[in-house]
Amino acid sequence: MIKVSIIGATGYTGSELLRYLIPHQDVELIHLTSRSHAGTQVTSYYPFLTGSIDLKFTELKPDAVFTDSDLVFICLPHGHSMELSALASTFDVKVIDLGADFRLKNIDVYEETYKVEQAAPNLLKEFVYGLPEKYREDIKNAQYIANPGCFVTSALLGLLPAVVHALIDPQSIIIDSKTGVSGAGRSASVDKLLTELTGNFKAYNPLLHRHIPEIEQELNSASEHTVQVQFTPHLIPVERGIFSTIYASVEDGITERDIIDSYKSAYQHEPFVHVLDKGELPQMKHVSGTNNCQLSVQLDERTGRLIVLSIIDNLGKGAAGQAVQNMNIMFGLPEKTGLAAIAMMP
Numbered sequence: 001m002i003k004v005s006i007i008g009a010t011g012y013t014g015s016e017l018l019r020y021l022i023p024h025q026d027v028e029l030i031h032l033t034s035r036s037h038a039g040t041q042v043t044s045y046y047p048f049l050t051g052s053i054d055l056k057f058t059e060l061k062p063d064a065v066f067t068d069s070d071l072v073f074i075c076l077p078h079g080h081s082m083e084l085s086a087l088a089s090t091f092d093v094k095v096i097d098l099g100a101d102f103r104l105k106n107i108d109v110y111e112e113t114y115k116v117e118q119a120a121p122n123l124l125k126e127f128v129y130g131l132p133e134k135y136r137e138d139i140k141n142a143q144y145i146a147n148p149g150c151f152v153t154s155a156l157l158g159l160l161p162a163v164v165h166a167l168i169d170p171q172s173i174i175i176d177s178k179t180g181v182s183g184a185g186r187s188a189s190v191d192k193l194l195t196e197l198t199g200n201f202k203a204y205n206p207l208l209h210r211h212i213p214e215i216e217q218e219l220n221s222a223s224e225h226t227v228q229v230q231f232t233p234h235l236i237p238v239e240r241g242i243f244s245t246i247y248a249s250v251e252d253g254i255t256e257r258d259i260i261d262s263y264k265s266a267y268q269h270e271p272f273v274h275v276l277d278k279g280e281l282p283q284m285k286h287v288s289g290t291n292n293c294q295l296s297v298q299l300d301e302r303t304g305r306l307i308v309l310s311i312i313d314n315l316g317k318g319a320a321g322q323a324v325q326n327m328n329i330m331f332g333l334p335e336k337t338g339l340a341a342i343a344m345m346p
């Protein structure tokens with residue numbers, strides 16, 4: 001059994017990890033930490049887990065967590081996992097960080113984007129970027145994983161085949177994404193009130209969202225040419241899900257057949273990425289509660305633009321599901337272990 005702990009277990013990614021890890025046949029849960037609910041039964045805080053778990057949240061005692069665990073998921077807000085990870089590196093424990101502290105390899109870009117100092121620069125090269133579809137071989141041998149951002153996962157899965165095979169103009173990419181509210185975490189704020197959300201729809205951070213450098217880092221490392229993206233996120237009144245509509249100009253001579261063949265071949269052995277057949281359109285609910293990504297890929301012959309529709313669950317393939325997939329790869333388990341959930345319709 002893999003001894004697993006979660007630091008920051010009272011948040012949305014923490015609860016989603018529990019949903020995947022409690023039934024996971026190879027996992028034993030050890031420490032579930034929280035500042036605000038240490039000593040509370042997990043089931044009193046998460047009644048949806050009643051009958052599934054008999055553990056209490058505990059205060060974070062890093063030495064005990066890192067000694068007692070084979071793997072620790074860190075589910076804290078940005079800026080809080082650098083010192084913890086530095087401490088973890090003095091123990092024999094693997095770490096999957098769901099936050100952004102080790103995703104950006106360029107320290108200046110990280111500090112400019114997140115307005116905090118990179119407090120563990122020596123660890124940066126030890127962290128593997130946790131997108132299995134790009135880095136599976138590195139993840140197999142990794143001690144530390146930087147789990148990707150949710151919008152970033154939907155954008156990368158939607159763009160990588162086109163960028164790798166130079167099918168599109170790398171300066172022409174527009175990513176228009178919609179997200180459910182759980183992407184903003186469980187802490188209370190006026191923006192997340194039902195009264196503000198219901199019947200509403202808004203864009204935010206259009207020119208400077210912190211996922212832009214992360215998307216560009218990963219597309220640039222997959223391309224011979226410089227890639228730049230235009231990215232605008234929107235908040236929609238649903239609990240979970242990301243729907244990214246991606247546009248890019250297709251290079252001369254590229255046909256829809258070339259594009260579809262590239263996507264089908266890139267993902268033919270991927271357990272969680274599904275390229276839909278022509279004419280099928282994805283819907284957020286079709287991946288809700290799962291680790292799946294669905295892609296619809298089309299060429300508009302009239303405008304010469306590729307249109308990719310990419311959907312994931314922000315808490316699934318965008319966070320906890322992907323983190324469990326990474327854990328399975330790190331421990332040599334079948335990737336689907338614990339991740340067989342099927343979406344709920346309606």
Ligand SMILES: NC(=O)C1=CN([C@@H]2O[C@H](COP(=O)(O)OP(=O)(O)OC[C@H]3O[C@@H](n4cnc5c(N)ncnc54)[C@H](OP(=O)(O)O)[C@@H]3O)[C@@H](O)[C@H]2O)C=CC1
Nearest residue numbers: 008009010011012013034035036075076099183185186319
């Ligand atoms: N929500 C999403 O869709 C996604 C989130 N992420 C990232 O995953 C991480 C966790 O996100 P999420 O679960 O949504 O966040 P939440 O706000 O829902 O939960 C954060 C957790 O961290 C604890 N916490 C909050 N502030 C601090 C602090 N200052 N010091 C120590 N602990 C703290 C909270 O519990 P307590 O106060 O009890 O200690 C809680 O358990 C973030 O970095 C987020 O950006 C990544 C992909 C998707």
Ligand SMILES: CC(=O)N[C@@H](CCC(=O)OP(=O)(O)O)C(=O)O
Nearest residue numbers: 100149150151179180181183184
């Ligand atoms: C609705 C909402 O606020 N979403 C978050 C993205 C959450 C996420 O997955 O990204 P990180 O892991 O980088 O936090 C945002 O736009 O910042």
